[in-house]
Amino acid sequence: MRSAFGAWLVERRLVRIALIAVLLPLFGVISAAVVVCVTVVKGWRESLADCLVALVLVVGLTVMAGEGLPQILFSSVSTWGIAVLMGGLTGIYGVLTLAVQVFVLLCCIAIIGFAVLVDDPLGFWQPILSLIVEQMQLLQVEFTDPNAIMALAPIMSGLFVAGMVASSIVALLLGCWWAGGAKGVSFRELFIGLRFGYVIGGIAAVAGVGSLLGFQPLAGNLLLVAGIGFLFQGLAVVHWHVVRRGLPGVVLIPVYLPLFMGPSILILALFLFAAIGFIDNWYGLRRAKII
Template structure:
């Protein structure tokens, strides 16, 4: 992998090709976003923008042939590349992973609020989208079970969709940061990620949104709680990695943590929130 990354960093044409190729393959979009993050982190926004423009231009005719419309390029452009490149530039400027993720989360919060401002009741918008999907995917008319699923899902899709875009951007950014450390600063990503800890004001606001959303049910506050709560999953993951490393525990503990993570999302969110105030990493360091 190092040789491939070295080649991409030496050749702009190779970088354009690799970013575009990653977008064409669903399982490789992480590579596409991560490489764009790496280029922006190392070379700056202008260099990242040139690669993004080249990859977009390359994909336009390919999507036109494969999917029948060149507009399909807007999906990787708007949902992966632009968010990743923006966050990479913020990290390059601030040299703070915590500040970068916080700013990304605030932009996501603004996106949720804007969505509500434009559509009023986003549940109606998502219901229409799901109805179109059902017409395309289901062989016959949807039954009562589908209608119940839509009724339950539509009011929650705004928060889920925005948090998914944010999560993809953050994970691609982390991948690019890891590659940057691997090429130019060995060990740098490990210490940076292990020290990830958000500001108290951000945790207070995020915690308030999570609690308010749980009380009020589906709606704006609940969607904001989903977006901000997802961010603190990342802090909890950083806590887990740091504690295992500082205690010298076997990496099997991390494997177990990731296996139960999908089943314990709410407790993990609370762990991330609590760490901001209690600093578990300092309390669980060797000799304490």
């Protein structure tokens, strides 16, 4: 059953185009979620047409502002393109699994391609990081050690793509929730069935071994990207047990609470969920008698 907001949104084309365009600069995930919702319900052709009109609006506003056109073009095409791809696959096949598998696999290929094509990743990322530090300092954001930011250069490819994976999957989940699922399958059933499979699992396993053997930064970057995927699979495992055992939704509060308890606990919680997802991928933790 479609959510009230989703039902309202898909029937008002001008409103959704405006939301897609206006929300992009500050709330890109929400903008992408609107695209996903429309793609699942109306199909990729109508959604793509919405995005093209929204792109004209965004470009027009950016030209009037007089700066940032390359950045907004990249953000628009990447954010909405990914949303149409993932929403389209979900709408056609009625599962989340294929959409996230294809996207994460493409991201892993992109990481490998970057490592092959860019001879000096440090030289590529250090000017970008320097610019970020300068802009943050202009905003009066204090860094205890700016060099620590520059030290992220070797893994910036992984961090950048992993961030894209995380935001895109969140947008996919939010958009599918608004759409009420796909192909007659409820959103809840779509989510608790999320699984990345042996291809992504194999990439993660090889990357993990490669990291231990010193094949850095490529192995570490691949592990970051795959790990974000398994984080969502781990959450799906937890939700599966709550649903199948008939437990009240309030029991999920302790699951998500650590995500708001500071960086150290957050990192530990993310690692735990990713580990649960990885184990489930090979062993299968979604069984009634597992606990």
